[in-house]
Each structure stands twice: as structure tokens, then as C-alpha cells.
Amino acid sequence: DAGVTQSPTHLIKTRGQQVTLRCSPKSGHDTVSWYQQALGQGPQFIFQYYEEEERQRGNFPDRFSGHQFPNYSSELNVNALLLGDSALYLCASSRTQAQYFGPGTRLTVL
Amino acid sequence: QQQVKQSPQSLIVQKGGISIINCAYExxxxxxxPWYQQFPGKGPALLIAIRPDVSEKKEGRFTISFNKSAKQFSLHIMDSQPGDSATYFCAASRIGNQGGKLIFGQGTELSVKP
Structure with a gap:
């Protein structure tokens, strides 16, 4: 049974560009949450998707947007990248309260 | 009120010893x-979780102790091993339609010396 998968593993972008990160949840999970983890910090909640709708959102600007597809996979889009967006982006899937994380996508903004 | 405070920031324990990490919430x-374990370059892995209707939960060498009145909870790692060296995060959330948003502590970097 495959766990949560994310792609790509690493990504390098320049300021002002746009990026799309992808996540496939564990089999049987219908909820996907996205988190941003800066170096040396705990993950910060970005938003959560359930039934293809954004159910809850953290304190992130509108430059951060997402989508969930009918097969429960999800995308995170970040527009107008800033240097401060450099971080590990984590996807977590769940069916009940337990959230299981993927390996993350390391985004570097130059 | 949304914060979860975790201590210590770093911890060094001898092999076979007990590692204790504490968290407090408002x-x-x-x-x-829940408690998560994270190795460098990897995503956090769910270790063990507790709900406030119990005061303690044990899974293998990992135990959560929960004090609802003090709004504190802690992770105890018994017989600590070098392979336990990692960063540990506590977290908190609300279950239900508006639940799911995990609020994480700042993390504790554990080093177990052989």
C-alpha cells in the first residue's frame, strides 16, 4: 500500500515565477492538507481540501491556492514567488483525524 | 491561543536512557x-496520538502522558536508541468539521549517544 507521494522532490524557481506542487494521498484517504515547513521550524498549516473544496485555511496570502481532484489527489499553486517562500512543502492525507505526511517538496526561490 | 509550546529545543540522552519532551497548549x-518524528530530508511520521479522555497512552517504547487541567502533554521514549535520533514535534487540533488543522510545536532535536 503506497503512502502519500509528492512531486517533484526538489524545485528551484526565481522570484516572481509560479509553481505547482502535486500530492497523491494514501489509498482510502479523502482529505488532503498542505503545510509549509521553514528550516528549523514546525510545519505551518496552509489549507485543507475535502470533497474538492477548500475546507479550512491558515494565515497564508491568496498567492497560495490549491485544488483537489475527483481521485482525491491535490495540487498546491504559489504565484509571484518570494524569497521567503523557500521551504519544504508537505502534503498530509487523512480519512479521520490521523494525518500522514508525504516526503515533501523542497522549494528554493532565488 | 493557537500556540503549542514545546521544550526543550534540544536533548542529548545516553543509549538506554529515557527521553522526555514536553508540550503546553492554551x-x-x-x-x-499527536506526536511526529522527522528525520532530516523526510516528512514527519506519526508516532502516537492521544485524546484528552485518557491520561496516558503507550505504544511500544513510546508513551504520551496527558494532564488536561494543566493543559500539558509529554512524550516519553523508554530505552532510547541511537536510531531514535531525530526531531520530534508535538501538535494539537480539533476533531470535527472544522478540525484537522494541526498546530505544531517548534520541535525538539533529540540525539541519543551510544
Whole structure:
């Protein structure tokens, strides 16, 4: 049974560009949450998707947007990248309260 | 009120010893408290979780102790091994339609010396 998968593993972008990160949840999970983890910090909640709708959102600007597809996979889009967006982006899937994380996508903004 | 405070920031334990990490929260609406283990370059892995209707939960060498009145909870790693060296995060959330948003502590970097 495959766990949560994310792609790509690493990504390098320049300021002002746009990026799309992808996540496939564990089999049987219908909820996907996205988190941003800066170096040396705990993950910060970005938003959560359930039934293809954004159910809850953290304190992130509108430059951060997402989508969930009918097969429960999800995308995170970040527009107008800033240097401060450099971080590990984590996807977590769940069916009940337990959230299981993927390996993350390391985004570097130059 | 949304914060979860974790201590210590770093911890060095001898092999076979007990590692203890503490967390405190403010929001009494929190009702789910997981602990995660994270190795460098990897995503956090769910270790063990507790709800406030019990005061202790044990899984293998890992035990969560929960004090609802003090709004504190802790992770105990018994017989600590070098392979336990990692960063540990406590978290809290509310279960239910508006639940799921995990609020994480700042993390504890554990080093177990052989």
C-alpha cells in the first residue's frame, strides 16, 4: 500500500515565477492538507481540501491556492514567488483525524 | 491561543536512557494531540496520538502522558536508541468539521549517544 507521494522532490524557481506542487494521498484517504515547513521550524498549516473544496485555511496570502481532484489527489499553486517562500512543502492525507505526511517538496526561490 | 509550546529545543540522552519532551497548549478546544518524528530530508511520521479522555497512552517504547487541567502533554521514549535520533514535534487540533488543522510545536532535536 503506497503512502502519500509528492512531486517533484526538489524545485528551484526565481522570484516572481509560479509553481505547482502535486500530492497523491494514501489509498482510502479523502482529505488532503498542505503545510509549509521553514528550516528549523514546525510545519505551518496552509489549507485543507475535502470533497474538492477548500475546507479550512491558515494565515497564508491568496498567492497560495490549491485544488483537489475527483481521485482525491491535490495540487498546491504559489504565484509571484518570494524569497521567503523557500521551504519544504508537505502534503498530509487523512480519512479521520490521523494525518500522514508525504516526503515533501523542497522549494528554493532565488 | 493557537500556540503549542514545546521544550526543550534540544536533548542529548545516553543509549538506554529515557527521553522526555514536553508540550503546553492554551486552546481548550483542542482535543487531539499527536506526536511526529522527522528525520532530516523526510516528512514527519506519526508516532502516537492521544485524546484528552485518557491520561496516558503507550505504544511500544513510546508513551504520551496527558494532564488536561494543566493543559500539558509529554512524550516519553523508554530505552532510547541511537536510531531514535531525530526531531520530534508535538501538535494539537480539533476533531470535527472544522478540525484537522494541526498546530505544531517548534520541535525538539533529540540525539541519543551510544
Amino acid at each position: 486552546n481548550t478546544a483542542f482535543d487531539y494531540f
